[in-house]
Amino acid sequence: MDHLAHTGNNVLIVEDEKLLAMMLEDLLMETGHRVVHAGSLGEALSLVEHQRFDAAILDINIGGQDVFPVAARLRELQTPFVFASATDVKQIGPEFRREPLIAKPYTIDQVQQSLDRMLAARV
Template identity: 75%
Template sequence: MNSRISSNNVLIVEDETLLALMLEDLLIDSGHHVVHASSLPEAMAALEREPFDAAILDININGDDVFPVAARLRELNTPFVFASATDAEQIGPEFRQEELIAKPYTIGQLQQSLSHMLAVEGT
């Protein structure tokens, strides 16, 4: 059985360079196209430039909350997951139902979440 997921366009919004590079490598090795944004303006510009099948969002990006990006993803019907050390209680009520993978997370947790998002997207 092949554990690779079919190619999809995935947005990573992460300001920790080493973590972003690890995520990019993992996703590229799984056959995905990856766009990395390390700031909110970069993320919003990426969303206007191209469609995404899924997104992985750190909540705190250089001191700013990622929620405007999450709101835009929701408007575009693009599934996303928060991957952050931020406590769930700090997430506003409009996003509390979204999945939160707590840092430090495992590769398995991330792969399972991504697989679920892409399966839901494909239905």
């Protein structure tokens, strides 16, 4: 896997599927990122208010709730994010349709490439 070295970046994963979150967390930690996982909308909102993140990977449907309040707050904080979801793009509100979307099921390479683009844009 060809990826940029971004050792030490804080990455937020908002994902309610525990197995998928663990797999993603392990991969990102192996590539040198610090990872924080939120499994609920409330937990994600609290984390965003109390920690600084360099990037975020957001599942759109978290326990039956839309992740859009988290996305809106990340946007206000100028934190790049990508949606990673099986949700049809038509279900994404117009305010977020221009944000990157990785369709589930996705490959680890797709996630890493998207994360690399977000982090490179911050430099």
